[in-house]
Amino acid sequence: MAEIRNYTINFGPQHPSAHGVLRLVLELDGEVVERADPHIGLLHRGTEKLAETRTWVQSVPYMDRLDYVSMMCNEHAYCMAIERLLGLEVPLRGQYIRVMFDEVTRILNHLLNIGTHALDIGAMTMVLYTFREREDLMDVYEAVSGARMHAAYYRPGGVYRDLPEQMPQYQVSKWKNAETVRQLNENRQGSLLDFLEDFTNRFPRYCDEYETLLTDNRIWKQRTVGIGVVSPEQALNWGFTGAMLRGSGVEWDLRKKQPYEVYDRVDFDIPVGVNGDCYDRYLVRMEEMRQSNRIVRQCIDWLRKNPGPVIAGNHKVAPPARETMKSNMEELIHHFKLFTEGIHVPPGEVYAAVEHPKGEFGVYAVSDGANKPYRVKLRAPGFAHLAAMDEMARGHMIADVVAIIGTMDVVFGEIDR
């Protein structure tokens, strides 16, 4: 009798549906996956080690480059860790701005996830629609920080600056005539909050559009229903967080259970799945976007009515305003010390976690009292999710591996760090 052996194939690291540089070694029995061995680290940049050689504030931009589709949430966890070490209070307006941008980031992330997940398993159109909306939100990022993606907007003690009163406008050019520019600038006449409010008015309708494309789509359901089923016990044991955990029916969201910033003041619901398959996780993400939209609207309302400082007034931590720095000796010294030596953080250790779009993103920071961190450990949600790849993919067809990678929402910036 002929000897039958399992077939081992290599998937990635350059594969369009590997969402970055994932190398998977798959052991196949026919078309059925017997074992999946993810090889990661191809994007390892040693962020944590680099952070040890820089002052506390200098590492903020590195955080953007971890999960490069939800930039501000990464910064948030890092800044929160520093604030906890310092025992520093963020002004209320700063907290509202942070919450608003966390939710904008969540929408950004889920739009990318749903778009590319659909693209991976055969629905080309989705990604075109979701990227249209992402563009508006990236403009919001740009208006507030000057960068479309890697914002470095959150700082220890608050945010870098207050929301701008004007949105940047399109200019007439060789490619855009006056009429096009007028149309593009139509909702950019007011402040950033006006632009964002206009977006939140439109967004629920967009969500309905996505749902008509996917939710009852036969092919989409055939590819996701019953694929990658995770029981609640497994999800907990595998260290799942975020939509991966909620998709399995565990009601757990840090924004509700261990509220930080002003999440206890805003009104929103937590969607929970039932079956724990890819389809339920998709539904959870869909609903999370609608809820984020709700939170953004509440924040806009509050921010309109309540002006105030956005960063802590303690100039041992937050730099003084430019004008005062130029007229006041004390402030000049603060400015000089802050930008040459940096913040001195009292010794101790904290673990600060936020409900990142992908799950629980935590920063474990150890300080020995120096102007640089002694150790920063970044807890990336995707790392724990991908670790369960073997168990989740086992027994599935090879085509379902792609569906599982998509539903995990892996981004290699944060997994490889």
Added chain:
Amino acid sequence: MSLKLEKLSQLLSETFGEKLLSVVADRGELTITVAAADYLEVARQLHDRPELGFEQLIDVSGLDYSTYGNAAWEGKRFAAATHLLSVRNNWRVRLKAFADDDDFPVLDSVCGIWHSANWFEREAFDLYGIMFSGHPDLRRILTDYGFVGHPFRKDFPISGYVEMRYDPDQGRVIYQPVTIEPRENTPRIVREDTYGDVGHG
């Protein structure tokens, strides 16, 4: 200290008694330190006892204390900090254990209790060289295939030892000793406690 933290800290002291080398409640977080020999047993109890109910392991972080603070570090060098979360009771604890031997640090693996420990322990092994006995598959995870050394140890330079480039003469990628000079833009300073204190002169 909040009421919940106090309850947890009391519960832990009652359950483990002598086994806890220290219980520290700082900035709203609880850290317990145990000996390497007790690490696995304490972890198992934390998971199994319903009143503690830590059903989720969030993170395992390797630590190298060799250059901590201004003075020379007296104690053991390597430690693992395990962050646990109880969804049921909505509380967290940090479990720390120092490895006994600095030259060959070994700790027990908690993989059998929480599956999620698997990759986190591989990472700690890769970056710090902490061995986890009983781990099913202790391979390197983040560094390159064939990497030598443990890069996150404090005695490992930030620029590393080797660099990689394409060599047109040999027609292949080669490794060579690093050519960049190490430099430090901002020196690392630990100030005395009274630094910047106006009343202190």
